[in-house]
Amino acid sequence: MTEDLTPQEENSALAAEYTLRLLSPEEERAFETHLAQDPQLEAEVAQWVHHFAPLADEIAEMRPPKTAKAKLMTDLFGEVTQGQTAPSSIWSRLGLWQGLTLAATAAAAILAVMLVTGPAPQTPATGPLYVSELSAQDDSLRVLAVYDGSTGGLRLTGTDGTAATGRDFELWAIIGDNAPVSLGVLTDDGTGNIILPPELQSTVGGMVLAISDEPDGGSPTGAPTGAVLAVGEMTDI
């Protein structure tokens, strides 16, 4: 360079060019060699990253296609762990539910469910972890479910959608072809912390969770009475 920059300015300009990605690939490599040995230069780059960051504010958000997430999860984890592509088999199974009220009433009466709406404890999980994203076919309701096998706790976090006025979200567990078992009523934004009944704790893998639209306080019959709003299958992670 022919400019009249001090060595310090020269370094800073180079750090800025590096941050902006203006250097040629050869220059980039040479700079990175220096960078690895010079904490001051590293700080200079960090400073520039910080300075330029607000420029990204004007970039509009664009929602990527839904298939992008499924592909990412499959590529990273080998299988689709999320319910966002709600498998049709789960939805088609739902038709059976309305006829299974009697069995479900008995089951629901036996299984005591604890519903806590406070924040979940932040203890690290040591047991098996299962996860599912319960989602509506049109994405109007999305709830993330995480089950920690070491505590038996099932944590629901709503990320999209709220219950209609005077209505409640009720959470159900379905194992195989059995009738849905109520796990309790969630908050209006789809959040809840639930201790899974011991009978269900051994069958979390492959368990289907569903959220139905119910009268205030939950289903009066012990079986889903309203529309099924979201479903997802629990998957081992």
Place this chain on the structure above:
Amino acid sequence: MDISDIDHLISRVALGDRAAFSKLYDATSAKLFGVALRVLNNTASAEDVLQETFMKIWRYADRYASTGNSPMTWLITIARNTAIDRLRATKLTADIADVEDRVAAQGPTPEQSAIAGSEVARIVACLDELTEDRRSAVRGAYLEGASYADLATRFDVPINTMRTWLRRSLIALRECMAR
């Protein structure tokens, strides 16, 4: 979802928490997709870059804490660099009109803003001290990943001239930001 939530999610991802990764994707993919689109002007390429970006985030989340930058800045930097790598690797024929139409349709939401208002004001004020074309060159380099060659063509000057005055602009910018 605010900055500290994203910060927390990244630290969970660093521990291999897939549910946190899923939430982080839901919370930030629209911004990162926007960043990639701005550089690439091509939806298919931007999707590839988004994919690669999140694979890097999954792999390198444990390095986040050491950078000292805000979580959105860290994520955007990964997305931007991945997009520019892609841009440099393939010379694309851009479908600019298509993307610009859709980008114009929705502005950034204030609550999703990555940076505190005062810092935005500061860089904007410092950029304003530069002449119009130099300001435009810095923004072009950052937002679109323009190279010196691209900028030289755009401003119709030799590459060395472009580089000389952009470097001067960067030094002026740094002095302004340090005030």
